[in-house]
Amino acid sequence: MVTANTELGYNSKVEGGVIISKADAVINWIRTESMWPMPMGLACCAIELMAVGGARFDIARFGAEVMRFSPRQADCMIVAGTVTYKMAPQVRRIYDQMSAPKWVIAMGACASSGGMYRSYATLQGVDRIIPVDVYVSGCPPRPEALLDALMKLQAKVRREPAASRLLSA
Amino acid sequence: MSAAAVTALKAQFPQATDRASADHLAVNVPLGDLVLALKYLRDARGFDLLMDMTAIDWAEGASPRFTVVYHLLATSEPGTALRIAANCAGPDAAPTAPSVVGLWAGANWHERECFDMFGITFIGHPDLRRILMWDGYPYHPLRKEFPLAGIETDLPVADIEEVTGTRVIAAPMAGGPFVASTGEVNLTDAEPRAKDESWSDRQPQPGQTELRQMKD
Ligand code: SF4
Secondary structure: OOOOOOOOOOOHHHOOOOOOOOHHHHHHHHHHHOOOEEEEEOOOHHHHHHHHHOOOOOHHHHOOOOOOOOHHHOOEEEEEOOOEOOOHHHHHHHHHHOOOOOEEEEEHHHHHHOOOOOOOOEOOOHHHOOOOOEEEOOOOOOHHHHHHHHHHHHHHHHOOOHHHHHHHO | OHHHHHHHHHHHOOOOEEEOOOOOEEEEOOHHHHHHHHHHHHHHOOOOEEEEEEEEEOOOOOOOOEEEEEEEEEOOOOOEEEEEEEEOEOOOOOOEEEOOOOOOOOHHHHHHHHHHHHOOEEEOOOOOOOOOOOOOOOOOOOOOOOOOOOOOEOOOOHHHHHHHOOOEOOOOOOOOOEEOOOOOOOHHHHOOEEOOOOOOOOOOOOOOOOOOOOOO
C-alpha cells in the first residue's frame, strides 16, 4: 500500500534524487535539447542541411537530429532554399500544421531575403509569410553556420518565459 | 549528315529556307509544314530525339512576333543536330502552333513550358496547363514586355494571402539586373554587377513596391 508522503523536511533517503529548479528552466531545457527540425529543403541549401545531419557535423550533438517529415512532430522549421511564390502557400500551411511552440530558421540568402533571385517567381524572404527567429547568411551557409544558428535559437528559447506562457495559454 | 538532311528536306518541302545559325544547321519552315517536316526528319532522316523545344519573342510590334524552335538530334550519328524554326500563327496576344506530342511524347512538358512562359497555344496538346507558374497566374513571364522583377499580383492561394498580408510583388532590383562583363581577364571584374547603380533598396526605382520592413 502506498501512503502519501507527508514529510516536508529533509529526507536523507532521496538525497541526490531531487533537483530544485525553476519551471522555466526545466521546460526550456527540455525544449532546447530536443528541438526536432522540420526540414523544409527547397533548393541547394538543403544539401548543406543534409551535411549538418551527417556524421561530420552531427547535429545530434545538439539534440536536433530527428528530422521530422510530419510537421505535427516538429518544433523548428529550417527553411533551406529558395521559396518560390508557387511554394510559399505550402510552406505557410506546413508551418500552420506544426504544433506550438514552434520556431523558424531561415537558412541561406534565399530564405532570408530572396537572395540573388530578384525575380518575378521568388518570394523575397520567407519572413513575408512566416515569422523567422534566426537568419543564416551565406549561399549556401557552411554547416557550422547552421549549427551556430541552432545554438542561437537555443539561447533564445532559454530566455522565453515558458511557464507563464503555458499557464496563460 | 545534317547537310544532306537539309537538302532532302528542302526537296520535300519547297517552302523551307535556310536559317542563320551560329552552330548547327537550321531551317525555317512554314507553320503548316511543321509537323510533316518534323515527322519526315524523324522517320526518314533518323532525327529521333527532340532535345529541346523553345520559342523566340521578337518583341512587341514585330510581325510575326513568336517563333517556335525545335532542336533535333540523330542519336545513331553522334553530333548530328538540326534546328527547325517556324513562325507562329494567330494574333500577337494569342499565338498558336501545332503540338508535336504525337511525334515525341517528351514534347509534352516543353510545350507546356512554352505555353506558360510565352503564352503560345499548342493546338492538339493533350493537357496544356502551366508547368512552372501556378494555374491562374495572369502573365507570361518570358514575353519581352514582362519586367524581370515581376508585376504585383495575388498569391496562388487566397486564404494564405489573407492571413499573411503578402502579395506577389515586383522584386526590388537594387540597381540590377546584374550583368556579367564578358571579355574580362580579371575574374573579379567579370563578376555580374548592376550596371545602373543610381538606385538601391534605400532609393527605390520609381514605380516599384518598396521592400517591406522586417516583421518583429
Ligand atoms: S542561398 Fe544559395 S545555396 Fe541556398 S538555396 Fe539560395 S542559391 Fe541555393
